[in-house]
Amino acid sequence: MSDSMLQIIGENFNTTRRIKPTSPRVVQEGGNVGIAYQGPDGSRRLLDVTAIFPKEPAKLRTFQIPHVAHAVRTRNVDYIAWLVNSQLAAGAHIIDLCVDEIAVDPRVRHETMAWLIPVVQKITSAVIAIDSSDPETIMTGLNAHDGSRSRAAINSVNLEEGRQDLIKEARARNALLFANASGRNGMPKDEHERVANLEELMQMMDAAGIAMTDRYLDPLSFPVATGSAFGAHYLEAVREMRKRYPLVHLFGGHSNASFGLPQRKIANNAFILLSVLAGCDTLMIDPVQNPAKDYADFKLAADVILGVDENAIRYMSAFRAPASGRRPAPQPVPQ
Numbered sequence: 001m002s003d004s005m006l007q008i009i010g011e012n013f014n015t016t017r018r019i020k021p022t023s024p025r026v027v028q029e030g031g032n033v034g035i036a037y038q039g040p041d042g043s044r045r046l047l048d049v050t051a052i053f054p055k056e057p058a059k060l061r062t063f064q065i066p067h068v069a070h071a072v073r074t075r076n077v078d079y080i081a082w083l084v085n086s087q088l089a090a091g092a093h094i095i096d097l098c099v100d101e102i103a104v105d106p107r108v109r110h111e112t113m114a115w116l117i118p119v120v121q122k123i124t125s126a127v128i129a130i131d132s133s134d135p136e137t138i139m140t141g142l143n144a145h146d147g148s149r150s151r152a153a154i155n156s157v158n159l160e161e162g163r164q165d166l167i168k169e170a171r172a173r174n175a176l177l178f179a180n181a182s183g184r185n186g187m188p189k190d191e192h193e194r195v196a197n198l199e200e201l202m203q204m205m206d207a208a209g210i211a212m213t214d215r216y217l218d219p220l221s222f223p224v225a226t227g228s229a230f231g232a233h234y235l236e237a238v239r240e241m242r243k244r245y246p247l248v249h250l251f252g253g254h255s256n257a258s259f260g261l262p263q264r265k266i267a268n269n270a271f272i273l274l275s276v277l278a279g280c281d282t283l284m285i286d287p288v289q290n291p292a293k294d295y296a297d298f299k300l301a302a303d304v305i306l307g308v309d310e311n312a313i314r315y316m317s318a319f320r321a322p323a324s325g326r327r328p329a330p331q332p333v334p335q
Contacts, residue, residue, distance in 0.1 A: 006276070006296040009129060009251065009284040010092030013083050013120075015072060015101040018064035021053070026065065035067050037082045047071055047079045069102055072112060080116075081123045088124060091292030094153060094176075095124065096284065097141070098131035110140040117144040127176060129153035135163055142173055151176060156218065158182035159197055164204060171208045178251075179205070180218040181237065187220065190229075191236035194219040198241060202248075212247035216282060221252045221271070225260030231271060235278045242279025251282035265289070277302060 019025060025036045027046060033053040034046025049070055054063050071079040084095055097120060099112045113130070120128055130141035130152055138154055145152045156178035157166045170177040179201045181194040188194040198217050205215055219237035222230040234257070238250050254275060258267035268290065272283060276299050283295060300318050303309035 006292075006299040007094065007249065007251075007282040008092045008287050008292045008296075009094045009096055009282060010087030010090075010287050011096050011253070011255070011284050012087055012286050012288065013068060013080075013095060014098040014131070015066065015069040016098070017066070017068040019067050020064055021060050035065065035079075037079055038086075039078050040081060045078060045082075047076060048074075066101070069099075072099060072102060072116065075115075077119060080119060084120055084123050087287050088126060090287035091296070092126070092287045094127045094129050095120065096129040096131050096155060098155075100132055100134070100137070106134060106136065109134065109137050113137050113141045114144045117141050118146070121146055121149050125150045127151050127153050129155045129176075129178065131155035135166055138166060139169070142169060142175070145173075147173060153178060153216070156180050157201065159184045159200060167201075167204050167208045167210065170214070171210055176214050176216060177205065177210055178216045178218060181220045187222070188233075191219075191233045191240065194233065194237035195240050198237075199244075202245070212245065213249070216249040216251055217241055217245075218252050218284075219250070221254060221256045223259035223261075224257050224267075231257055231274075235274055238275060238278040238280055249282045250280045251284050252280065253284050255285060273298060277306075 019035060027034050027036050032048060032050045034048050034050075037045050037047060039045040047067060047070065049065055049067065052070060053065070054060055068083065071083070087095060097116060099109055099116065102109055102112050109132070113132070117128065117130070127150055128145065130138050130145070132138050132141070142152060142154070151174060153176035154166050154170050157163045158180045160182055161184070167177065169175070179198065181188050181197045183193060183197050188197055198219065219234050219241065221234045224231045234252060241248070241250055252275065254272050255264070255268055257271045258264040261267050272285070272290075272295055275283070276295065281299070285292070300309070300315050304312045304315045309315055
Protein backbone atom coordinates (compact mmCIF):
# COMPACT_ATOMS: atom_id res chain seq x y z
CA MET A 1 0.00 0.00 0.00
CA SER A 2 1.11 3.57 -0.58
CA ASP A 3 1.85 4.53 3.03
CA SER A 4 2.28 2.67 6.29
CA MET A 5 0.23 5.26 8.16
CA LEU A 6 -3.39 6.07 7.52
CA GLN A 7 -3.75 9.65 6.28
CA ILE A 8 -6.61 11.83 7.52
CA ILE A 9 -8.11 14.69 5.51
CA GLY A 10 -10.02 16.97 7.89
CA GLU A 11 -13.33 17.89 6.27
CA ASN A 12 -14.68 20.34 8.88
CA PHE A 13 -13.65 23.62 7.24
CA ASN A 14 -16.56 23.75 4.84
CA THR A 15 -19.04 26.62 4.67
CA THR A 16 -21.88 24.08 4.47
CA ARG A 17 -21.21 23.12 8.12
CA ARG A 18 -23.99 23.97 10.57
CA ILE A 19 -24.76 23.59 14.27
CA LYS A 20 -28.19 23.04 15.80
CA PRO A 21 -29.39 25.81 18.17
CA THR A 22 -29.82 23.10 20.82
CA SER A 23 -26.10 22.21 20.76
CA PRO A 24 -24.36 22.65 24.14
CA ARG A 25 -21.86 24.87 22.32
CA VAL A 26 -24.58 27.47 21.66
CA VAL A 27 -24.65 29.97 24.51
CA GLN A 28 -27.06 32.84 25.19
CA GLU A 29 -25.67 35.58 27.41
CA GLY A 30 -26.94 39.10 27.98
CA GLY A 31 -29.27 38.99 24.99
CA ASN A 32 -26.53 37.79 22.65
CA VAL A 33 -26.03 34.35 21.12
CA GLY A 34 -22.62 32.81 20.62
CA ILE A 35 -20.88 29.54 19.81
CA ALA A 36 -18.28 28.55 22.36
CA TYR A 37 -14.73 27.71 21.31
CA GLN A 38 -11.22 27.84 22.74
CA GLY A 39 -9.16 30.91 21.93
CA PRO A 40 -5.43 30.91 21.09
CA ASP A 41 -4.60 31.56 24.77
CA GLY A 42 -6.77 28.66 25.94
CA SER A 43 -9.57 30.89 27.21
CA ARG A 44 -13.25 30.37 26.45
CA ARG A 45 -14.40 32.53 23.54
CA LEU A 46 -17.72 33.04 21.78
CA LEU A 47 -18.34 33.39 18.05
CA ASP A 48 -21.11 36.00 18.06
CA VAL A 49 -24.00 34.75 15.89
CA THR A 50 -26.67 37.08 17.28
CA ALA A 51 -27.18 38.81 13.92
CA ILE A 52 -28.15 35.56 12.14
CA PHE A 53 -29.97 33.83 15.01
CA PRO A 54 -33.77 33.76 14.51
CA LYS A 55 -35.85 35.66 17.03
CA GLU A 56 -39.07 33.79 16.22
CA PRO A 57 -39.35 30.48 18.15
CA ALA A 58 -41.08 28.81 15.18
CA LYS A 59 -38.01 29.31 12.98
CA LEU A 60 -35.71 27.71 15.54
CA ARG A 61 -37.24 24.30 14.89
CA THR A 62 -35.68 24.14 11.43
CA PHE A 63 -32.81 26.63 11.71
CA GLN A 64 -29.18 25.52 11.91
CA ILE A 65 -26.33 27.94 12.48
CA PRO A 66 -23.87 28.21 9.53
CA HIS A 67 -20.95 28.73 11.91
CA VAL A 68 -18.08 28.21 9.45
CA ALA A 69 -19.57 30.55 6.86
CA HIS A 70 -20.31 33.14 9.55
CA ALA A 71 -16.75 33.00 10.90
CA VAL A 72 -15.36 33.48 7.39
CA ARG A 73 -17.77 36.31 6.54
CA THR A 74 -16.94 38.15 9.76
CA ARG A 75 -13.20 37.44 9.34
CA ASN A 76 -12.99 35.85 12.79
CA VAL A 77 -9.41 34.60 12.59
CA ASP A 78 -9.43 33.13 16.11
CA TYR A 79 -12.41 30.89 15.32
CA ILE A 80 -10.81 29.90 12.02
CA ALA A 81 -7.62 28.98 13.90
CA TRP A 82 -9.66 26.90 16.34
CA LEU A 83 -11.37 25.06 13.45
CA VAL A 84 -8.00 24.23 11.91
CA ASN A 85 -6.09 23.39 15.09
CA SER A 86 -8.84 21.22 16.57
CA GLN A 87 -8.66 18.99 13.49
CA LEU A 88 -4.87 18.82 13.57
CA ALA A 89 -4.95 17.92 17.27
CA ALA A 90 -7.43 15.14 16.47
CA GLY A 91 -5.10 13.59 13.90
CA ALA A 92 -5.70 15.39 10.58
CA HIS A 93 -2.74 15.52 8.18
CA ILE A 94 -4.43 17.59 5.45
CA ILE A 95 -6.90 20.46 6.02
CA ASP A 96 -9.62 20.75 3.37
CA LEU A 97 -10.97 24.27 2.73
CA CYS A 98 -14.25 24.80 0.87
CA VAL A 99 -16.06 28.17 0.63
CA ASP A 100 -18.56 27.33 -2.11
CA GLU A 101 -21.58 28.07 0.12
CA ILE A 102 -20.31 31.50 1.11
CA ALA A 103 -22.13 33.18 -1.80
CA VAL A 104 -23.82 32.56 -5.14
CA ASP A 105 -21.66 35.24 -6.77
CA PRO A 106 -18.40 33.58 -7.92
CA ARG A 107 -16.52 36.84 -7.39
CA VAL A 108 -17.31 36.67 -3.67
CA ARG A 109 -16.11 33.06 -3.53
CA HIS A 110 -12.87 34.02 -5.26
CA GLU A 111 -12.30 36.98 -2.95
CA THR A 112 -13.01 34.80 0.08
CA MET A 113 -10.64 32.03 -0.98
CA ALA A 114 -7.90 34.55 -1.78
CA TRP A 115 -8.23 35.97 1.75
CA LEU A 116 -8.55 32.61 3.52
CA ILE A 117 -5.54 30.74 2.13
CA PRO A 118 -2.86 33.08 3.58
CA VAL A 119 -4.74 33.18 6.89
CA VAL A 120 -4.69 29.39 7.22
CA GLN A 121 -1.06 29.17 6.09
CA LYS A 122 -0.12 31.41 9.02
CA ILE A 123 -1.91 28.95 11.33
CA THR A 124 -0.36 25.71 10.06
CA SER A 125 2.30 24.30 7.76
CA ALA A 126 0.09 21.28 7.01
CA VAL A 127 -1.05 20.60 3.45
CA ILE A 128 -4.12 22.66 2.51
CA ALA A 129 -6.61 21.11 0.11
CA ILE A 130 -8.26 23.81 -2.01
CA ASP A 131 -11.75 22.41 -2.53
CA SER A 132 -14.38 23.74 -4.92
CA SER A 133 -16.87 22.70 -7.57
CA ASP A 134 -15.62 25.75 -9.52
CA PRO A 135 -12.16 25.42 -11.13
CA GLU A 136 -11.71 29.20 -11.04
CA THR A 137 -12.12 29.21 -7.26
CA ILE A 138 -9.43 26.53 -7.05
CA MET A 139 -7.15 28.61 -9.30
CA THR A 140 -7.72 31.64 -7.08
CA GLY A 141 -6.70 29.57 -4.07
CA LEU A 142 -3.60 28.27 -5.82
CA ASN A 143 -2.55 31.80 -6.75
CA ALA A 144 -2.93 32.87 -3.12
CA HIS A 145 -1.05 29.85 -1.79
CA ASP A 146 2.61 30.21 -0.78
CA GLY A 147 4.34 27.02 -1.89
CA SER A 148 7.42 27.83 0.18
CA ARG A 149 5.40 27.38 3.39
CA SER A 150 3.61 24.12 2.55
CA ARG A 151 2.26 22.07 -0.34
CA ALA A 152 -1.23 22.60 -1.70
CA ALA A 153 -3.69 19.92 -2.76
CA ILE A 154 -6.20 20.40 -5.57
CA ASN A 155 -9.67 19.05 -4.75
CA SER A 156 -10.48 18.02 -7.34
CA VAL A 157 -10.25 17.00 -11.00
CA ASN A 158 -12.61 14.72 -12.90
CA LEU A 159 -13.85 14.22 -16.45
CA GLU A 160 -16.30 17.12 -16.33
CA GLU A 161 -15.57 19.81 -18.90
CA GLY A 162 -13.10 22.45 -17.77
CA ARG A 163 -11.52 20.58 -14.89
CA GLN A 164 -8.70 18.72 -16.65
CA ASP A 165 -6.58 21.89 -16.91
CA LEU A 166 -6.02 21.54 -13.17
CA ILE A 167 -3.89 18.45 -13.80
CA LYS A 168 -1.18 20.55 -15.45
CA GLU A 169 -1.50 23.11 -12.66
CA ALA A 170 -0.80 20.41 -10.09
CA ARG A 171 2.43 19.50 -11.86
CA ALA A 172 3.50 23.11 -12.31
CA ARG A 173 2.84 24.00 -8.66
CA ASN A 174 4.04 20.75 -7.04
CA ALA A 175 0.54 20.23 -5.64
CA LEU A 176 -1.07 16.99 -4.54
CA LEU A 177 -3.94 16.08 -6.86
CA PHE A 178 -7.33 14.72 -5.82
CA ALA A 179 -9.26 13.04 -8.65
CA ASN A 180 -12.82 11.76 -8.42
CA ALA A 181 -14.76 9.32 -10.59
CA SER A 182 -17.39 11.73 -11.92
CA GLY A 183 -17.85 11.25 -15.67
CA ARG A 184 -18.41 13.63 -18.56
CA ASN A 185 -22.16 13.09 -18.44
CA GLY A 186 -22.73 12.72 -14.72
CA MET A 187 -22.12 10.42 -11.78
CA PRO A 188 -20.89 6.83 -12.30
CA LYS A 189 -23.58 4.13 -12.17
CA ASP A 190 -21.50 1.30 -10.73
CA GLU A 191 -17.99 0.14 -9.89
CA HIS A 192 -17.16 -0.43 -13.57
CA GLU A 193 -17.85 3.20 -14.53
CA ARG A 194 -15.93 4.40 -11.47
CA VAL A 195 -12.87 2.40 -12.46
CA ALA A 196 -13.13 3.40 -16.14
CA ASN A 197 -13.37 7.11 -15.29
CA LEU A 198 -10.46 6.96 -12.86
CA GLU A 199 -8.39 5.02 -15.40
CA GLU A 200 -8.86 7.80 -17.93
CA LEU A 201 -7.76 10.36 -15.36
CA MET A 202 -4.75 8.21 -14.50
CA GLN A 203 -3.68 8.36 -18.15
CA MET A 204 -3.95 12.16 -18.09
CA MET A 205 -1.87 12.28 -14.91
CA ASP A 206 0.71 9.98 -16.49
CA ALA A 207 1.00 12.37 -19.43
CA ALA A 208 1.41 15.34 -17.09
CA GLY A 209 4.09 13.61 -15.02
CA ILE A 210 2.19 13.53 -11.71
CA ALA A 211 4.00 11.29 -9.21
CA MET A 212 2.00 8.23 -8.16
CA THR A 213 2.29 9.13 -4.49
CA ASP A 214 0.86 12.61 -5.21
CA ARG A 215 -2.37 11.12 -6.62
CA TYR A 216 -5.45 10.78 -4.39
CA LEU A 217 -8.24 8.86 -6.12
CA ASP A 218 -11.86 9.11 -4.95
CA PRO A 219 -14.24 6.50 -6.46
CA LEU A 220 -17.18 8.50 -4.96
CA SER A 221 -19.40 7.24 -2.17
CA PHE A 222 -23.14 7.92 -2.31
CA PRO A 223 -25.84 7.59 0.40
CA VAL A 224 -26.85 3.95 0.75
CA ALA A 225 -30.31 5.14 1.82
CA THR A 226 -30.91 6.12 -1.82
CA GLY A 227 -29.40 3.00 -3.38
CA SER A 228 -28.68 -0.25 -1.55
CA ALA A 229 -25.80 -1.16 -3.90
CA PHE A 230 -23.97 2.17 -3.63
CA GLY A 231 -21.70 1.04 -0.80
CA ALA A 232 -20.70 -2.12 -2.66
CA HIS A 233 -20.03 -0.13 -5.85
CA TYR A 234 -17.59 2.10 -3.99
CA LEU A 235 -15.81 -0.73 -2.19
CA GLU A 236 -15.42 -2.82 -5.35
CA ALA A 237 -13.93 0.16 -7.17
CA VAL A 238 -11.47 0.68 -4.31
CA ARG A 239 -10.40 -2.97 -4.45
CA GLU A 240 -9.86 -2.85 -8.20
CA MET A 241 -7.92 0.43 -8.17
CA ARG A 242 -5.74 -0.77 -5.30
CA LYS A 243 -4.98 -3.96 -7.23
CA ARG A 244 -3.94 -1.95 -10.28
CA TYR A 245 -2.12 0.88 -8.52
CA PRO A 246 -0.37 -0.04 -5.26
CA LEU A 247 1.27 3.38 -4.84
CA VAL A 248 -1.65 5.80 -5.26
CA HIS A 249 -3.74 7.05 -2.36
CA LEU A 250 -7.38 5.94 -2.27
CA PHE A 251 -9.99 7.84 -0.27
CA GLY A 252 -13.56 9.07 -0.30
CA GLY A 253 -16.06 11.27 1.49
CA HIS A 254 -16.74 8.47 3.92
CA SER A 255 -19.53 10.22 5.81
CA ASN A 256 -21.59 10.49 2.61
CA ALA A 257 -22.69 6.86 2.79
CA SER A 258 -24.68 7.34 6.00
CA PHE A 259 -26.86 10.29 4.90
CA GLY A 260 -30.51 9.53 5.64
CA LEU A 261 -29.74 6.82 8.21
CA PRO A 262 -30.32 6.98 11.98
CA GLN A 263 -27.31 6.60 14.27
CA ARG A 264 -25.00 7.77 11.50
CA LYS A 265 -21.84 7.30 13.53
CA ILE A 266 -22.39 3.54 13.64
CA ALA A 267 -22.82 3.38 9.85
CA ASN A 268 -19.83 5.67 9.32
CA ASN A 269 -17.59 3.47 11.45
CA ALA A 270 -18.63 0.32 9.58
CA PHE A 271 -18.11 1.93 6.17
CA ILE A 272 -14.71 3.34 7.11
CA LEU A 273 -13.45 -0.03 8.36
CA LEU A 274 -14.73 -1.77 5.22
CA SER A 275 -13.02 0.92 3.11
CA VAL A 276 -9.69 0.40 4.85
CA LEU A 277 -9.95 -3.36 4.32
CA ALA A 278 -10.78 -2.75 0.64
CA GLY A 279 -7.63 -0.66 0.15
CA CYS A 280 -8.24 2.93 1.28
CA ASP A 281 -5.16 4.43 2.91
CA THR A 282 -6.69 7.89 3.33
CA LEU A 283 -9.94 9.00 4.99
CA MET A 284 -11.80 12.27 4.52
CA ILE A 285 -13.66 12.59 7.81
CA ASP A 286 -14.47 14.82 10.76
CA PRO A 287 -11.52 13.80 12.95
CA VAL A 288 -12.94 15.60 15.99
CA GLN A 289 -16.10 13.47 16.05
CA ASN A 290 -14.54 10.28 14.66
CA PRO A 291 -11.70 8.36 16.34
CA ALA A 292 -8.92 8.97 13.83
CA LYS A 293 -6.37 7.17 16.04
CA ASP A 294 -8.58 4.08 16.25
CA TYR A 295 -8.85 3.91 12.46
CA ALA A 296 -5.09 4.31 12.12
CA ASP A 297 -4.53 1.52 14.63
CA PHE A 298 -7.03 -0.67 12.78
CA LYS A 299 -5.15 -0.18 9.50
CA LEU A 300 -1.84 -1.12 11.10
CA ALA A 301 -3.35 -4.29 12.57
CA ALA A 302 -5.24 -5.18 9.38
CA ASP A 303 -2.05 -4.85 7.31
CA VAL A 304 -0.37 -7.39 9.59
CA ILE A 305 -3.25 -9.86 9.49
CA LEU A 306 -3.65 -9.61 5.71
CA GLY A 307 0.08 -9.98 5.08
CA VAL A 308 0.61 -6.47 3.72
CA ASP A 309 2.98 -5.61 6.58
CA GLU A 310 5.40 -8.53 6.30
CA ASN A 311 6.87 -9.66 9.63
CA ALA A 312 4.77 -6.96 11.33
CA ILE A 313 7.63 -4.48 10.93
CA ARG A 314 5.45 -1.34 10.75
CA TYR A 315 3.12 -2.62 13.45
CA MET A 316 6.00 -3.34 15.83
CA SER A 317 7.57 0.02 15.09
CA ALA A 318 4.32 1.83 15.88
CA PHE A 319 3.43 0.02 19.08
CA ARG A 320 6.75 -0.94 20.65
CA ALA A 321 7.10 1.65 23.40
CA PRO A 322 10.05 4.02 22.88
CA ALA A 323 12.18 5.24 25.74
CA SER A 324 9.75 8.08 26.41
CA GLY A 325 6.93 5.59 26.89
CA ARG A 326 4.88 7.25 24.19
CA ARG A 327 3.89 6.01 20.78
CA PRO A 328 5.54 7.85 17.85
CA ALA A 329 3.36 10.60 16.38
CA PRO A 330 1.92 10.06 12.87
CA GLN A 331 4.13 11.50 10.16
CA PRO A 332 2.89 14.52 8.17
CA VAL A 333 2.32 14.40 4.44
CA PRO A 334 5.71 14.86 2.69
CA GLN A 335 6.30 18.46 1.62
